[in-house]
Amino acid sequence: xxxxxxxxxxxxxxxxxxxxxxxxxxxxxxxxxxxxxxxxxxxxxxxxxxxxxxxxxxxxxxxxxxxxxxxxxxxxxxxxxxxxxxxxxxxxxxxxxxxxxxxxxxxxxxxxxxxxxxxxxxxxxxxxxxxxxxxxxxxxxxxxxxxxxxxxxxxxxxxxxxxxxxxxxxxxxxxxxxxxxxxxxxxxxxxxxxxxxxxxxxxxxxxxxxxxxxxxxxxxxxxxxxxxxxxxxxxxxxxxxxxxxxxxxxxxxxxxxxxxxxxxxxxxxxxxxxxxxxxxxxxxxxxxxxxxxxxxxxxxxxxxxxxxxxxxxxxxxxxxxxxxxxxxxxx
Amino acid sequence: xxxxxxxxxxxxxxxxxxxxxxxxxxxxxxxxxxxxxxxxxxxxxxxxxxxxxxxxxxxxxxxxxxxxxxxxxxxxxxxxxxxxxxxxxxxxxxxxxxxxxxxxxxxxxxxxxxxxxxxxxxxxxxxxxxxxxxxxxxxxxxxxxxxxxxxxxxxxxxxxxxxxxxxxxxxxxxxxxxxxxxxxxxxxxxxxxxxxxxxxxxxxxxxxxxxxxxxxxxxxxxxxxxxxxxxxxxxxxxxxxxxxxxxxxxxxxxxxxxxxxxxxxxxxxxxxxxxxxxxxxxxxxxxxxxxxxxxxxxxxxxxxxxxxxxxxxxxxxxxxxxxxxxxxxxx
Numbered sequence: 001x002x003x004x005x006x007x008x009x010x011x012x013x014x015x016x017x018x019x020x021x022x023x024x025x026x027x028x029x030x031x032x033x034x035x036x037x038x039x040x041x042x043x044x045x046x047x048x049x050x051x052x053x054x055x056x057x058x059x060x061x062x063x064x065x066x067x068x069x070x071x072x073x074x075x076x077x078x079x080x081x082x083x084x085x086x087x088x089x090x091x092x093x094x095x096x097x098x099x100x101x102x103x104x105x106x107x108x109x110x111x112x113x114x115x116x117x118x119x120x121x122x123x124x125x126x127x128x129x130x131x132x133x134x135x136x137x138x139x140x141x142x143x144x145x146x147x148x149x150x151x152x153x154x155x156x157x158x159x160x161x162x163x164x165x166x167x168x169x170x171x172x173x174x175x176x177x178x179x180x181x182x183x184x185x186x187x188x189x190x191x192x193x194x195x196x197x198x199x200x201x202x203x204x205x206x207x208x209x210x211x212x213x214x215x216x217x218x219x220x221x222x223x224x225x226x227x228x229x230x231x232x233x234x235x236x237x238x239x240x241x242x243x244x245x246x247x248x249x250x251x252x253x254x255x256x257x258x259x260x261x262x263x264x265x266x267x268x269x270x271x272x273x274x275x276x277x278x279x280x281x282x283x284x285x286x287x288x289x290x291x292x293x294x295x296x297x298x299x300x301x302x303x304x305x306x307x308x309x310x311x312x313x314x315x316x317x318x319x320x321x322x323x324x325x326x327x328x329x330x331x
Numbered sequence: 332x333x334x335x336x337x338x339x340x341x342x343x344x345x346x347x348x349x350x351x352x353x354x355x356x357x358x359x360x361x362x363x364x365x366x367x368x369x370x371x372x373x374x375x376x377x378x379x380x381x382x383x384x385x386x387x388x389x390x391x392x393x394x395x396x397x398x399x400x401x402x403x404x405x406x407x408x409x410x411x412x413x414x415x416x417x418x419x420x421x422x423x424x425x426x427x428x429x430x431x432x433x434x435x436x437x438x439x440x441x442x443x444x445x446x447x448x449x450x451x452x453x454x455x456x457x458x459x460x461x462x463x464x465x466x467x468x469x470x471x472x473x474x475x476x477x478x479x480x481x482x483x484x485x486x487x488x489x490x491x492x493x494x495x496x497x498x499x500x501x502x503x504x505x506x507x508x509x510x511x512x513x514x515x516x517x518x519x520x521x522x523x524x525x526x527x528x529x530x531x532x533x534x535x536x537x538x539x540x541x542x543x544x545x546x547x548x549x550x551x552x553x554x555x556x557x558x559x560x561x562x563x564x565x566x567x568x569x570x571x572x573x574x575x576x577x578x579x580x581x582x583x584x585x586x587x588x589x590x591x592x593x594x595x596x597x598x599x600x601x602x603x604x605x606x607x608x609x610x611x612x613x614x615x616x617x618x619x620x621x622x623x624x625x626x627x628x629x630x631x632x633x634x635x636x637x638x639x640x641x642x643x644x645x646x647x648x649x650x651x652x653x654x655x656x657x658x659x660x661x662x
Binding site for chain 2: 156164168175191194199204207219222223279283
């Protein structure tokens with residue numbers, strides 16, 4: 001269940017546009033009179049607004065009695081305007097490139113329309129973190145705090161290479177046909193999920209059988225689950241959002257580069273990489289935190305790998321995230 | 332240029348056999364009268380006997396004036412008996428599973444035929460390290476020292492998962508056709524190389540532009556090189572040796588398991604994982620070294636990732652390997 005916000009013709013950073021763009025989102029709680037109790041949760045790769053629900057509710061990290069929580073879907077995720085649901089002219093492989101900035105600008109229009117004046121916190125996991133940084137750089141006066149979890153302010157070259165790998169696995173399937181498939185490229189989608197599984201978790205996750213804590217019987221079960229899960233996804237949606245991810249970089253030349261861009265941030269930042277993340281390594285987050293005035297580097301201690309901060313993943317990780325949110329939002 | 336050793340009908344651990352098996356190898360230097368100056372170098376994934384040549388020669392790590400160096404090719408690598416060159420009954424996808432133990436048993440037959448009585452050192456990088464451990468467990472009285480570099484005594488579950496990923500990328504190409512391709516599955520082979528590129532190096536390798544030291548202009552150049560390089564390889568050969576790798580484990584149940592097997596080692600071991608290796612992590616090697624009597628854990632300090640110990644890769648890495656060889660072989 002979600003709401004929709006019509007953006008009309010939406011101009012993109014690239015100069016192209018989405019002729020009839022829509023954002024899918026959901027709100028929880030009420031905006032206060034001052035318009036400053038909003039917490040924004042931008043969606044992550046293969047996630048939706050609903051993925052954040054483990055964080056939201058009475059007695060959870062974000063109580064709708066106090067906060068106006070807005071969970072919003074990225075373009076391309078299948079709910080907001082995407083290759084799979086766009087108007088005929090930009091369906092499928094004709095869908096234009098969409099950047100992190102495009103998503104953030106669209107979400108800003110939504111929040112403004114909802115009456116939000118200040119955002120108490122943008123919190124996001126993985127690609128949600130990419131958007132949190134863009135918010136803090138683009139709207140420094142509007143954003144009071146950000147909590148980027150298992151993410152970064154740009155896609156690192158290694159991260160780019162890993163994504164080229166999963167992309168090439170999908171495109172190796174002739175049934176993909178450059179995005180013009182009539183039936184899903186099942187073999188390629190399964191390969192995409194299989195390659196991804198090795199990156200999503202840490203080496204220890206597999207070595208020490210930690211997958212059992214997530215309900216997996218064995219390694220084959222992990223692999224089957226990832227392959228099967230991706231089999232049902234739309235290939236062009238997956239690759240559109242993957243492109244958004246690969247191009248992510250708050251430090252566009254127009255902004256004077258990376259350091260200058262991060263120097264514009266006024267929000268209070270708690271930078272929270274996972275300590276065993278293979279593609280958003282904590283070492284990179286440390287370097288980024290050093291470029292943000294007053295940022296706190298607070299690694300999420302976890303042996304789960306990248307999935308460490310995924311909403312609802314495990315109690316020990318949730319507690320660390322809840323602590324960070326309390327620090328940003330007040331007790 | 333290499334020599335060949337005919338094994339005749341070679342029985343495999345699985346119970347199947349290679350009806351007319353051949354080992355390709357090359358020797359450097361002369362065996363001494365006592366038959367105990369042999370240094371064995373087993374080949375690694377996508378490598379051959381010739382890959383070790385940067386280590387061999389006057390003034391290099393292994394001087395043929397002193398050592399009888401034998402560099403030998405694994406089954407499946409395209410030179411020793413492989414899906415691509417086997418007799419018709421076991422060609423291509425009909426090639427039987429070959430294990431690390433099978434390779435080591437075959438190499439033992441070769442060395443025995445050459446008159447070798449004791450091996451001063453088995454040194455190997457990556458899959459060469461898998462074979463070095465198997466030598467030390469299987470022939471404890473014959474092997475005086477081993478130097479496993481960027482490898483392990485078994486394929487870890489995470490390593491298995493990473494290999495499932497590259498395999499699935501290749502098999503996603505319909506042209507692969509379950510191994511019955513008539514022309515090479517180029518798209519799948521390129522995807523295989525592209526996925527692999529993300530695993531071969533460290534995050535820092537890409538972040539800090541260290542690829543320039545290896546002659547790459549940029550990240551795209553790395554990706555193109557890996558894709559192009561694999562395009563020319565035989566898919567069934569690649570998958571045969573990948574299976575050998577995935578099944579690697581010195582601790583078979585018949586041996587009483589992993590700890591018991593490692594406890595049989597009498598050779599002097601210098602265990603040398605790369606400090607930034609993503610799929611043979613140093614933490615795993617540390618655990619293995621603790622199970623081997625008298626083993627020295629001596630990490631190869633490098634920001635290159637898995638490729639750290641590849642022969643000839645960089646002077647700083649070669650020096651550390653040369654030091655370890657001196658420690659094992661004497662000054």
